[in-house]
Amino acid sequence: MNIIIFGPPGAGKGTQAKILVRKLNSFQISTGDMLRDEIKKDTDIGKKILNNMDDGKFVDDEIVNKLLEKIIYDSKKTKLIFDGYPRTINQAKNLNILLNKSNQKIDYIFFLNVSKKVIIERIEKRKILEKRTDDDAATILRRYDIYMKETKPVLDFYSSHKGFHEIDGSLGIDEITLKIGAILNV
Numbered sequence: 330m331n332i333i334i335f336g337p338p339g340a341g342k343g344t345q346a347k348i349l350v351r352k353l354n355s356f357q358i359s360t361g362d363m364l365r366d367e368i369k370k371d372t373d374i375g376k377k378i379l380n381n382m383d384d385g386k387f388v389d390d391e392i393v394n395k396l397l398e399k400i401i402y403d404s405k406k407t408k409l410i411f412d413g414y415p416r417t418i419n420q421a422k423n424l425n426i427l428l429n430k431s432n433q434k435i436d437y438i439f440f441l442n443v444s445k446k447v448i449i450e451r452i453e454k455r456k457i458l459e460k461r462t463d464d465d466a467a468t469i470l471r472r473y474d475i476y477m478k479e480t481k482p483v484l485d486f487y488s489s490h491k492g493f494h495e496i497d498g499s500l501g502i503d504e505i506t507l508k509i510g511a512i513l514n515v
């Protein structure tokens with residue numbers, strides 16, 4: 330069973346993905362974590378993406394798609410929780426192609442819908458806790474604008490999917506977990 334956790338930055342995608350990993354014994358694919366890891370290890374990719382990441386801009390589809398392909402095939406896992414991918418229509422199409430190749434599909438999409446105001450409050454808090462360099466106020470606004478322009482249209486791609494569910498992302502962590510759990514029966 331493969332699941333996409335979808336939503337704006339600060340919606341709680343990573344938090345819910347980690348909870349599902351524990352509950353379903355599945356594997357989290359966070360492209361944000363993968364890209365931060367490239368930067369930490371100072372790889373060629375890391376050097377290339379550093380500026381874009383710090384500015385809150387997207388990393389090129391080509392780079393992200395390649396990293397994703399590698400992890401999907403290398404991991405040989407069949408229960409995947411996607412967190413922060415797909416973020417563009419191109420990525421959504423790419424994900425379908427990759428999953429098709431290994432006879433897999435997306436079973437559920439949980440859209441954590443949350444307002445700009447709540448996002449700003451949450452990310453300000455996360456900045457202190459996680460010390461992410463892309464969590465300052467100006468960058469948060471940029472990331473939100475990019476989300477509205479590039480990522481929100483991906484919803485059209487999935488909204489007619491039978492496993493699509495919109496959840497109020499402004500609820501507390503436990504409440505969101507309960508709502509997702511009720512749908513998945515876990």
Ligand code: AMP
Nearest residue numbers: 360361382385386387388393413414416
């Ligand atoms: P996240 O940890 O999901 O909030 O992602 C942090 C940053 O990583 C984003 O602001 C982008 O710069 C980059 N990033 C993560 N996932 C993607 C993706 N699927 N496509 C492009 N850039 C991404």
